[in-house]
Amino acid sequence: MAVTQVVLLDPKRSYAQLAPELEAAALRVLQSGRYIMGPEVEAFEQACARYLGCKHAIGVSSGTDALLVALMALGVGHGHEVVLPTYTFFATAGAVARLGATPVFVDSCPRCFNLDPGAVAKKVTRKTKAIIPVHLFGQAAELAPLLALGKDKGIPVIEDACQAIGAEYAGKRVGSITEVGCFSFFPSKNLGAFGDAGLVTTSDDRFAATVRALRSHGEVTRYDHQLVGGNFRIDALQCALLNVKLAHLDEYTKRRQAHAALYTRLFTEAGVGALVGQGAGCGAGCAKAGAGAKSAPVGLPAAAQSRHVFNQYVIRVPGKRDSLKDWLKQKGVDTAVYYPAPLHLQKAMASMGHRAGDFPVAEACAADSLALPIWAELTSEEVTYVAERVIEHMKA
Numbered sequence: 001m002a003v004t005q006v007v008l009l010d011p012k013r014s015y016a017q018l019a020p021e022l023e024a025a026a027l028r029v030l031q032s033g034r035y036i037m038g039p040e041v042e043a044f045e046q047a048c049a050r051y052l053g054c055k056h057a058i059g060v061s062s063g064t065d066a067l068l069v070a071l072m073a074l075g076v077g078h079g080h081e082v083v084l085p086t087y088t089f090f091a092t093a094g095a096v097a098r099l100g101a102t103p104v105f106v107d108s109c110p111r112c113f114n115l116d117p118g119a120v121a122k123k124v125t126r127k128t129k130a131i132i133p134v135h136l137f138g139q140a141a142e143l144a145p146l147l148a149l150g151k152d153k154g155i156p157v158i159e160d161a162c163q164a165i166g167a168e169y170a171g172k173r174v175g176s177i178t179e180v181g182c183f184s185f186f187p188s189k190n191l192g193a194f195g196d197a198g199l200v201t202t203s204d205d206r207f208a209a210t211v212r213a214l215r216s217h218g219e220v221t222r223y224d225h226q227l228v229g230g231n232f233r234i235d236a237l238q239c240a241l242l243n244v245k246l247a248h249l250d251e252y253t254k255r256r257q258a259h260a261a262l263y264t265r266l267f268t269e270a271g272v273g274a275l276v277g278q279g280a281g282c283g284a285g286c287a288k289a290g291a292g293a294k295s296a297p298v299g300l301p302a303a304a305q306s307r308h309v310f311n312q313y314v315i316r317v318p319g320k321r322d323s324l325k326d327w328l329k330q331k332g333v334d335t336a337v338y339y340p341a342p343l344h345l346q347k348a349m350a351s352m353g354h355r356a357g358d359f360p361v362a363e364a365c366a367a368d369s370l371a372l373p374i375w376a377e378l379t380s381e382e383v384t385y386v387a388e389r390v391i392e393h394m395k396a
């Protein structure tokens, strides 16, 4: 059947492909009567630790709570600062602000959308308690300079890997490279739950014990509350379902990468697109790799040297983003803008005193970026349909 419509995400298609396995897992939990913690949670945590290559994986209620609990475990609070990109989802900064600490923003790399590591060092002060690189859209941020800076200054680096499960940097899975990793299993993520869920990863035994206590009201043993935590637990039901999907994650990733490669090939062949983000990350490597890139109306995301898992396929369309979005809508294609405003321009962050122009790269990305459908179960006919509609508009 000819394609006439492509949605941004259809979780029902993913469910349908694994329905018997998922239903058996759900039924097992329902019949077990163990809905909070227990063997399903432990099994999922162990499978995640193995997959990610770290010692501890601790299931929590969401990616937001993963960030919150990780910051709490590091003792972040009033009077502290945490350096992070302004071009990210709100939760990265929201978790910092909720603890009374100050998010200190940095600009991004125009080629790969990730934070500019060169800008981070300039923002570190004696109040800095953590640095949070975000592996945006499924591509690892450039971590080496941040690891060196963190080591030099004694500042932990928290990877916000919410969008990037399975992505790699220098041969290691993200979330296992720095002191702490945070993941989201929101349904649109590469490993999507059937509701909210998240994960904190670490290889530090003491830190892991603190996170485990904090996720259950600071309890160390039953009714022995040694810290003030909260209810940040992951559901046993989500763990059983996620464990089924985790076994298929690499296959999902391959499909996403194939869709990305197809988009990139079709745009390049049609002469409307050129890579803007080639390279392992930003900083010197990214700038060098992108230096020879030809200009074209559509800026294509990097086919990075590190393993990009394409949670999103985000193109840059200066001057034509909104008209392209409207055109695609008319043609039955859903797209999204991640994110229409960087965090320093959000009302909730007004107390930081920023204004337009403070972070020009992030502001330009917010103005001209567009995410095309890239979910694993899309067919190549659907991807081709989207690409052809983009090409039509860009050539018009």
Ligand SMILES: Cc1ncc(COP(=O)(O)O)c(C=O)c1O
Residues within 6 Å of the ligand: 062, 063, 064, 065, 088, 089, 091, 092, 134, 160, 162, 163, 183, 184, 185, 186, 196, 197, 198
């Ligand atoms: C970069 C980033 N950080 C944090 C989060 C928060 O995750 P959750 O929605 O599971 O709370 C998200 C989710 O969209 C995200 O993309």
